[in-house]
Amino acid sequence: xxxxxxxxxxxxxxxxxxxxxxxxxxxxxxxxxxxxxxxxxxxxxxxxxxxxxxxxxxxxxxxxxxxxxxxxxxxxxxxxxxxxxxxxxxxxxxxxxxxxxxxxxxxxxxxxxxxxxxxxxxxxxxxxxxxxxxxxxx
Amino acid sequence: xxxxxxxxxxxxxxxxxxxxxxxxxxxxxxxxxxxxxxxxxxxxxxxxxxxxxxxxxxxxxxxxxxxxxxxxxxxxxxxxxxxxxxxxxxxxxxxxxxxxxxxxxxxxxxxxxxxxxxxxxxxxxxxxxxxxxxxxxx
Amino acid sequence: xxxxxxxxxxxxxxxxxxxxxxxxxxxxxxxxxxxxxxxxxxxxxxxxxxxxxxxxxxxxxxxxxxxxxxxxxxxxxxxxxxxxxxxxxxxxxxxxxxxxxxxxxxxxxxxxxxxxxxxxxxxxxxxxxxxxxxxxxx
Amino acid sequence: xxxxxxxxxxxxxxxxxxxxxxxxxxxxxxxxxxxxxxxxxxxxxxxxxxxxxxxxxxxxxxxxxxxxxxxxxxxxxxxxxxxxxxxxxxxxxxxxxxxxxxxxxxxxxxxxxxxxxxxxxxxxxxxxxxxxxxxxxx
Numbered sequence: 001x002x003x004x005x006x007x008x009x010x011x012x013x014x015x016x017x018x019x020x021x022x023x024x025x026x027x028x029x030x031x032x033x034x035x036x037x038x039x040x041x042x043x044x045x046x047x048x049x050x051x052x053x054x055x056x057x058x059x060x061x062x063x064x065x066x067x068x069x070x071x072x073x074x075x076x077x078x079x080x081x082x083x084x085x086x087x088x089x090x091x092x093x094x095x096x097x098x099x100x101x102x103x104x105x106x107x108x109x110x111x112x113x114x115x116x117x118x119x120x121x122x123x124x125x126x127x128x129x130x131x132x133x134x135x136x137x138x
Numbered sequence: 139x140x141x142x143x144x145x146x147x148x149x150x151x152x153x154x155x156x157x158x159x160x161x162x163x164x165x166x167x168x169x170x171x172x173x174x175x176x177x178x179x180x181x182x183x184x185x186x187x188x189x190x191x192x193x194x195x196x197x198x199x200x201x202x203x204x205x206x207x208x209x210x211x212x213x214x215x216x217x218x219x220x221x222x223x224x225x226x227x228x229x230x231x232x233x234x235x236x237x238x239x240x241x242x243x244x245x246x247x248x249x250x251x252x253x254x255x256x257x258x259x260x261x262x263x264x265x266x267x268x269x270x271x272x273x274x275x276x
Numbered sequence: 277x278x279x280x281x282x283x284x285x286x287x288x289x290x291x292x293x294x295x296x297x298x299x300x301x302x303x304x305x306x307x308x309x310x311x312x313x314x315x316x317x318x319x320x321x322x323x324x325x326x327x328x329x330x331x332x333x334x335x336x337x338x339x340x341x342x343x344x345x346x347x348x349x350x351x352x353x354x355x356x357x358x359x360x361x362x363x364x365x366x367x368x369x370x371x372x373x374x375x376x377x378x379x380x381x382x383x384x385x386x387x388x389x390x391x392x393x394x395x396x397x398x399x400x401x402x403x404x405x406x407x408x409x410x411x412x413x414x
Numbered sequence: 415x416x417x418x419x420x421x422x423x424x425x426x427x428x429x430x431x432x433x434x435x436x437x438x439x440x441x442x443x444x445x446x447x448x449x450x451x452x453x454x455x456x457x458x459x460x461x462x463x464x465x466x467x468x469x470x471x472x473x474x475x476x477x478x479x480x481x482x483x484x485x486x487x488x489x490x491x492x493x494x495x496x497x498x499x500x501x502x503x504x505x506x507x508x509x510x511x512x513x514x515x516x517x518x519x520x521x522x523x524x525x526x527x528x529x530x531x532x533x534x535x536x537x538x539x540x541x542x543x544x545x546x547x548x549x550x551x552x
Contacts, residue, residue: 002304002398003278004391008315011388014322017265028278031307035351038283042352042475046290047466054459055217061456061475062211062222068344069207073200075311076318079193081236085421087229094225112287115280122278140417140442140536142529144482146453149526152460166416169445173489177422180337180490182331183321184428192321199318199337206482211450250425253418260416331493338487338498345483349476355469357512360476363505370501 003028005075009073012077022126022133023074029123030071030092037064037099040116047110056102063099063120066092074130082137089134093127096120141166143213149213160271161212161266167261168209168230175202175237178254185248194240194251201237201258204230212268220275227272231265234258279304281351288353298402298409299350305367305399306347313340313375316392323386332378339375339396342368350406358413365410369403372396387406417442419489427489436547437488437539443484443508443537451478453515454530461524470516470527477513477534480506488544496551503548507541510534 006024041060044053070092073085103117144162179198182191208230211223241255282300317336320329346368349361379393434466455474458467484506487499517531 002308003311004308004395005311005315007391008312008319008388011386011391012315012319012322013324014319027311031311032278032280034234035279035281035303035307036284038348038351039281039288042354042472043284043288043290046288046354048289050464050468054464057459057471058214058217058456059219060220061214062226063206065210065268066222066346068224069203071204071311072314072340075314076196076199077315078318078322079196081197081200081232084197084204084229084233087225087232091222091225091229094219095222098219098222098483106251110287112284115283115287119280119312140446142446142533143449143453145529146450146457146526149524149529150453150457150460151462152457163470165449167454170416170418173417173441173445173485174422176486176489177419177426178335181422181426181428181491183333184426184492188326188330195321195333196318202486209449210452210478213452216456216460249421249499253421253425257415257418267287334490334493334497335495337490338495341483341486342498342502345479348479352472352475357471357473357476357508360473360480360505360509360512363501363508364480367498367501367505370495371498374495374498 003031008075009077015077019130019133022130026089026130027071027074028127029126030074032069033096033119033123034064034067036116036119037061037067040112043112053106056106059099059102060116063095066095071084082135084138086131086134086137089127089131093124096124096127098122111116141169146213147215153215157271158269164264164268165212166271167207167264168205168212171234171257171261172202172205172209174254174257175199175205178241178250181250191244194244197237197240198254201233204233205261220273224269224272224275227265227269231262234262234265238262279307284351285353291353295406295409298406300394302365302402302406303347303350305402306343306350309372309395309399310343310347311338311372312392313343316379319388328384332382335375335378336392339371342371343399358411362407362410362413365403365407369400372400372403376400394401417445422489423491429491433544433547436544440503440540441485441488444481444488445542447510447533447537448478448481448485450530450533451475451481454517454526457526462509467520470520473513473516474530477509480509481537496549500545500548500551503541503545507538510538510541514538
């Protein structure tokens with residue numbers, strides 16, 4: 001096993017463990033989605049029907065950027081600002097939905113889109129579960 | 139002049155110029171904020187009162203990550219998904235506010251916090267103006 | 277299993293599979309290292325002996341940035357420029373070594389440093405194996 | 415003026431000012447190049463001759479990732495590891511050269527490529543000047 005997210009989350013000296021599991025899962029899915037979307041955008045440019053893949057390249061690249069930022073912010077446990085966390089997870093969720101919808105349109109003819117859509121849907125789900133687990137703001 | 143954001147935005151073959159100015163300003167402020175926050179987090183760790191700067195380091199790092207992602211997503215004009223754009227700009231705005239509030243607490247004794255707070259407030263303002271300029275979502 | 281690196285690498289329409297395994301391993305380790313270093317930098321700021329952790333925070337943050345960039349560049353297979361790939365993997369290797377050396381100094385008293393050092397050493401090894409597997413330039 | 419790189423560099427409590435100017439210039443050019451390359455990759459996907467722009471999209475995306483990481487690492491002045499700095503600036507230089515060469519091929523017919531090539535060449539130059547200004551490693 002490569003990722004050690006759960007161990008790193010648990011090794012932080014500060015916070016309790018109230019929503020550790022939802023957090024670790026969301027970080028893992030964000031990392032997987034960052035990689036899958038980066039890979040899918042690149043594979044799209046190598047396809048013969050590249051002209052049909054333009055929107056997919058866009059949604060892939062946006063989703064990769066948002067997931068990377070979200071994975072970093074969620075990995076921090078010190079003096080967390082829940083408004084920052086919530087709005088970023090919501091942005092991540094939106095980019096995962098947009099990318100999943102577009103990749104699903106190409107899933108039948110491009111394996112990278114099929115896999116990427118699955119990863120986006122898993123990340124979307126992890127974002128929803130984290131939003132439900134997070135304490136409410138003020 | 140180093141940044142060429144306005145020229146790059148204008149050179150895109152596709153979209154019209156409806157909100158180009160608000161977009162270019164927001165990208166520029168996100169880049170400035172990404173750099174200032176990265177620099178401020180690092181300078182905080184070099185201060186004698188580092189133990190008082192812990193929250194500031196956190197808000198700096200989150201703001202840097204969010205601003206970098208926002209600058210990248212806003213720099214794209216092809217097949218824009220307004221829900222993705224809006225939610226990410228809202229996350230950026232939230233991280234700028236959180237970082238400005240914290241940096242302002244240290245502005246009197248740390249010049250890097252004073253400057254960083256100003257940059258965060260400018261980026262916050264640019265995010266608000268872009269949100270007002272963007273077309274509403276369906 | 278969260279990461280789908282091997283599947284995404286294999287789904288690219290273009291290149292052969294000459295060094296797929298070394299590539300997929302390196303991407304996975306870069307993602308793990310990006311997360312572990314981000315997490316470790318944050319945990320360091322929450323320790324009572326934060327003043328002793330200043331260099332560790334620095335090496336963590338640099339290593340996180342370099343690993344994220346490396347994971348992205350390595351995930352692309354279209355029209356690869358081997359000079360770009362090699363120099364970036366060498367930078368990643370250097371940042372992993374620097375971070376491992378520093379984290380190892382704190383491994384006995386901080387679990388997050390102990391784990392992070394292990395992840396950095398694994399990523400260092402994956403970078404070395406990829407450099408050995410990559411075709412020579414020109 | 416949006417960027418405040420020189421002010422942030424000067425506000426750090428620690429290091430002297432030996433190579434501040436080369437450092438600030440390189441950070442500014444990395445930020446400009448990160449934005450221009452992100453923008454150019456996106457504009458390339460919107461062109462009618464997208465099939466001719468595939469390599470340009472790749473070199474743009476790699477250059478954007480490398481420049482963003484380089485801007486972040488160079489913005490830190492605390493406990494700098496010169497081997498990490500040097501190898502990353504060399505990777506940045508390599509990605510700027512690769513992107514400039516490719517964008518220059520399209521400069522006559524795509525304004526975004528013409529501007530992007532100029533920005534890449536400026537960043538390449540700033541990397542060379544920083545490498546010359548940095549202290550030699552041990």
